[in-house]
Amino acid sequence: MYKVLLVDDELLDLEGLERFMDWDGLGMEVCAAASSGFEALKVLEAQAVDIIVTDIRMPIMSGMELARRALELHPKLKIIFVSGYEDFQYAKQAISMNASGYVLKPMDDEDMRRTLVEVRETLDREGEHSHLQRCFSESEPLVKRELFLQLLDGMPDEARVLSLLKRVGITWRTTRLYTALLEPDDLSWKLNGYGDGAKAEMENRLETAVELFCAEERIQACRTERFHYALILEENVDSGRLRRLIEQAVSGMPLTVTIGVGPAVTGLRELPDSFEKAKHALGLKLFLGKGKLILHSDARGPISAKAKDLDSILQALFAAMSSYRLVDVDDCNEELFVWVGNMETKLEIYQLFLHIVSKLDAYLHTINEDFYALLGLEKKHLSILYHLETIEDMKSWLRRRMFELSERLQRKRQGKKRKLVAEIEKYIEERLEHNVMLRDAANHFSFSPNHLGQIFYEETGVYFSDYVSLRRLERVKQLLGDPKLKVYEAANRVGYKNLSHFSKQFKEYYGVSPGDYRRHL
Known part of the structure; x- marks a missing residue:
């Protein structure tokens, strides 16, 4: 259905045209009706319109002015002017503006219907032409790609393929040609974190970069699969220049590309051989690395010496x-x-x-x-x-x-050792009032004394006997906070039997005697 915009400052005329014309039968629909040129322009800015039917004589903005401004917005718009006999001089201006029709007032329904039919037929013809152009435009890249791949895979009919290639603009000035394959590196995982929109944008940027480079260098190329390209180059195009493509192709993208290059051959019929060797060169990426140009003549390097068992x-x-x-x-x-x-x-x-x-x-x-x-x-x-x-x-x-x-x-x-050490520390805490010995702890945990002592030192940085002494002193320090206990009673509770030895150890560790420590609490 073609969309029609009606414009007339006479509301009765506007309503009559909208109501009594068989728009469905004409294959049209009235998308809006406007009572001024300004209102009509707002409609045109907001939606697509195929036909305007407008009165010529309107206040402030005439139908002619509306038509000029409307055509600036939509150059393919069709315009039908409506005017009285006294305004017939406007017809010349209408003709100069390529008006699609001119209907006189008082309006005859049949005249308007006939004019609308003519406009519809014009739109139909233009649509068919546009469709054909679009189909050809859309199919041409596919045709080029198919012909290109036939060249690389082997031509069933050389004369026919060459003729078709020429028709789609693919020619070479010499018969000495070689092929190259461009492949992004690590594509299977590098794009995993990107959405479909971002991937499509990168794909378009890569395609644009390849097309620009090939246009500058006069190289023929086609996409073989998503993000992958095959190129056919004339022998005088130094393959070293392809290194520039490696940088340009992925500029600003989280990708690198590798290009494999086949040998030059004589004639299009030998291109498949060059193409196979370009594939082999690309396969050398496994051994030679990525993000570089690899020639078919590049070697893997010396085979390694005999491996050990x-x-x-x-x-x-x-x-x-x-x-x-x-x-x-x-x-x-x-x-x-x-x-x-x-x-x-x-x-x-x-x-x-x-x-x-x-x-x-x-x-x-x-x-x-x-x-x-x-x-x-x-x-x-x-x-x-x-x-x-x-x-x-x-x-x-x-x-x-x-x-x-x-x-x-x-x-x-280490986790298992840490758990063991925690159990040893608990064992010590429960037995501080006794003479805790490494030998006894080792027997309790089913280890040799040396092994248990080594584990304890590795995890804590303190020897077993030193740890026991420190814990005893810490316990006495806590007990000294109880004024009901005498100093010797607090020491005795954690296994100190010799008060002189205890006082010496306490002063060495805390810098004051047990009695002085209690007096300062």
């Missing part, structure tokens, strides 16, 4: 973790990656990681611990290993997990 490395790793020797843990991690360096595919590396985790979990069960419980992981979380894109990322991930496990095992051990 895997089981012996894992045994050494488990021992280092259990005893909290982090330097040794790191050394074992490095030795494990000698094995990784000898592998050819990401799948092989992933399977090795799963083997290491399985062995580690089995070892932890021998000491009543669980790999997944200690790290707060589920088995499905290990899939992140397959999404890590370089060996350095994998090494870093494994090192962090090994350090974290070592730390948690150490804390658990």
Whole structure:
């Protein structure tokens, strides 16, 4: 339905036109009726309108002035003027403004209906043309992409593809060409914290950056999948210039990109070979790192020397973790990656990681611990290993997990010791009036005296016998606050039998004798 705005300062004329014209039959609806040009402009600012039917002669703002201002707001607006015979001179102005119709008063319903039909037909034709243009505009990128991918995958009909490419504006000045692939790094997790709107904005910014660069360098490119692009370059375009694209493509975004480059070939028919080698170059990111340009001729580097036996490395790793020797843990991690360096595919590396985790979990069960419980992981979380894109990322991930496990095992051990020491302290408090000996405490807790004494010192920083003496003195200090007790009675209550020895210890620790301390209370 086309939307119509009626404008007339004569309310009866306005109401009659709105009520008696068969708007539904014309495929139209009256969206508003205004009694002045100013009121009509407010309607135009607030909503889309297809047709204005307006009286020419209106106070303050004439229909002509309204038409001029309305066309500034909506250039495709259709305008039908209504005027009496005496104002027929306005017809010339109406014609100069490309008016869609001019109806004389007193208005004949059939004249108005015929004029509205003509306007509707004009709008229909323009709509069809606009639709065709829009369809072509929307489909052209898809056509380009399909043709581009046919070039890279192998052309079934070279003459036809070349003809179609030319029609959509893709041509090359030489037959010596090569391909490149642009891929964002760590895309599987870097965008996890962003909403769909933010992701779409980054996608558009990346696409704009690639398009601008390719326009400047006269490079043909197409998007192969979200955030990924394939490029076809003429041989005289130095691949080194692609390094500028690596920086430009992700400017202001939390991403880096890696570009793999294939060799130059002769003719479009050989492009698939260059494309396959560009893919291989991009795959070298696993070994050579990300955020860089990788040529098909780049090598992985020397294969590592023969690795040590895997089981012996894992045994050494488990021992280092259990005893909290982090330097040794790191050394074992490095030795494990000698094995990784000898592998050819990401799948092989992933399977090795799963083997290491399985062995580690089995070892932890021998000491009543669980790999997944200690790290707060589920088995499905290990899939992140397959999404890590370089060996350095994998090494870093494994090192962090090994350090974290070592730390948690150490804390658990310390927690058990802390609980034991708390029980020893309680044991001492309950027996201060007796002669508390380390030997007796060790027997009570089923430890050797040396082991128990070492645990106690490690956790408190005080030797067992010194702690007992300090607690006794603290207890006497509290008892001295009771005026009913004599000094020797307070000392006797916490096991001091020799008053002279007690007074000497008290003065050494508090700086005053027991008697002087009580006098100053």
